[in-house]
Amino acid sequence: MSGLRWDLFCQVIDNFGDIGVCWRLAAQLGARGHAVRLWTDDASALAWMAPGGAPGVQVLPWPAQPPGDGPGDVVVEAFGCEIAPAFIASIADAARARARKPVWINLEYLSAEGYVERCHQLPSPLGTGPGAGLTRWFFYPGFTPRTGGLLREPDLAARHGAFDRGAWRARHGIAPQALAVSLFCYEPPALAELVRQLGAAQHVHLLATPGRAAAALRAVLDRDLPEIGLKPSLGKRGQLSVSYLPACPQPAFDEMLWACDLNFVRGEDSLVRALWAGQPFVWHIYPQHDDAHHAKLHAFLDWLQAPASLRRAHLAWNGLAPPAALPALQPATLQEWRACTLAARNRLIQQADLLTQLLGFAQQKS
Ligand SMILES: Cc1cn([C@H]2C[C@H](O)[C@@H](COP(=O)(O)OP(=O)(O)O[C@H]3O[C@@H](C)[C@H](O)[C@@H](O)[C@H]3O)O2)c(=O)[nH]c1=O
Numbered sequence: 001m002s003g004l005r006w007d008l009f010c011q012v013i014d015n016f017g018d019i020g021v022c023w024r025l026a027a028q029l030g031a032r033g034h035a036v037r038l039w040t041d042d043a044s045a046l047a048w049m050a051p052g053g054a055p056g057v058q059v060l061p062w063p064a065q066p067p068g069d070g071p072g073d074v075v076v077e078a079f080g081c082e083i084a085p086a087f088i089a090s091i092a093d094a095a096r097a098r099a100r101k102p103v104w105i106n107l108e109y110l111s112a113e114g115y116v117e118r119c120h121q122l123p124s125p126l127g128t129g130p131g132a133g134l135t136r137w138f139f140y141p142g143f144t145p146r147t148g149g150l151l152r153e154p155d156l157a158a159r160h161g162a163f164d165r166g167a168w169r170a171r172h173g174i175a176p177q178a179l180a181v182s183l184f185c186y187e188p189p190a191l192a193e194l195v196r197q198l199g200a201a202q203h204v205h206l207l208a209t210p211g212r213a214a215a216a217l218r219a220v221l222d223r224d225l226p227e228i229g230l231k232p233s234l235g236k237r238g239q240l241s242v243s244y245l246p247a248c249p250q251p252a253f254d255e256m257l258w259a260c261d262l263n264f265v266r267g268e269d270s271l272v273r274a275l276w277a278g279q280p281f282v283w284h285i286y287p288q289h290d291d292a293h294h295a296k297l298h299a300f301l302d303w304l305q306a307p308a309s310l311r312r313a314h315l316a317w318n319g320l321a322p323p324a325a326l327p328a329l330q331p332a333t334l335q336e337w338r339a340c341t342l343a344a345r346n347r348l349i350q351q352a353d354l355l356t357q358l359l360g361f362a363q364q365k366s
Pocket residue numbers: 013014015016017018020021048049109184209210246247248249250251253266267268269270271286
């Protein structure tokens with residue numbers, strides 16, 4: 001299906017995942033010949049995440065009024081954001097006037113929990129208000145064939161295959177024998193434990209992403225671990241090399257995950273990218289006040305078929321077990337984690353990607 005007009009709505013709660021996922025979706029729609037209006041209340045992160053924009057994608061401020069030409073063929077509210085009643089009324093008008101009714105979709109957060117399969121593609125008919133008579137459809141990303149799948153560009157494997165890992169590492173000053181570890185996290189309780197471990201090993205290069213991860217690392221190094229000598233070069237026992245990276249565009253962020261031997265990722269989008277990268281990873285899940293993220297983390301680890309040491313690492317990293325539960329990062333352990341990631345990636349590659357499924361769904365419901 002090509003040439004549809006899409007309105008994609010994104011409210012940024014905090015961090016970068018809301019806009020990060022919406023941008024990937026918008027850019028992929030644009031690449032497949034669709035026209036996208038990405039409406040957001042905070043486009044600031046796109047300045048570094050997508051500085052060049054993308055063909056077919058227009059980024060617009062959150063609308064006070066619906067656009068003069070009415071809604072697109074497909075309207076997507078990402079992550080339960082609520083569009084204005086006036087826009088909903090314009091969907092209702094278009095549904096009456098047009099031969100092809102707009103399809104209204106609520107794109108949900110990613111989870112491996114069982115409710116996702118049960119709720120994926122369920123309708124939510126509106127009985128009252130400006131949208132009375134309309135149906136909004138729930139679309140759930142997920143890890144299994146009975147969900148909406150994950151975002152995966154058609155050329156991702158080819159780009160990954162053509163990636164020059166050695167050149168990337170040399171450009172970033174990583175010694176050939178070093179264990180390169182990327183750090184994208186919130187404030188993990190076991191960060192000091194990780195840094196202590198890495199500082200006691202030989203040839204480790206830690207790459208800290210900007211923002212909360214870099215701040216958390218700096219705090220740990222200043223407060224808890226002043227004894228760890230940080231040197232710009234590797235080679236001496238007990239020395240840890242640290243690079244503080246600048247914010248980079250999404251494709252460069254992906255390359256960092258491909259280049260490292262172990263990735264610490266967080267939230268939603270970088271978790272998916274870590275799976276595609278095929279390297280060992282540890283996920284810092286977005287914490288929720290009611291601890292709902294505990295069940296979500298366990299469901300993901302079950303789906304991942306995480307070996308015991310990887311499960312322990314996740315529990316320690318997310319504060320569900322004491323920091324000392326973080327396993328030693330021996331080569332055999334990392335090898336086991338890599339095998340687990342690759343097996344998971346193989347399972348996922350058999351399934352249709354999110355955009356293909358979303359296009360099919362929109363076609364079916366229009
Ligand atoms: C550090 C960095 C990140 N990124 C991108 C990668 C991702 O698209 C995005 C980060 O998003 P995530 O990995 O999802 O992590 P996050 O923690 O930033 O986002 C989170 O925000 C919360 C509000 C949501 O509820 C969470 O589910 C989650 O999405 O930033 C870059 O492109 N360049 C960079 O240099």
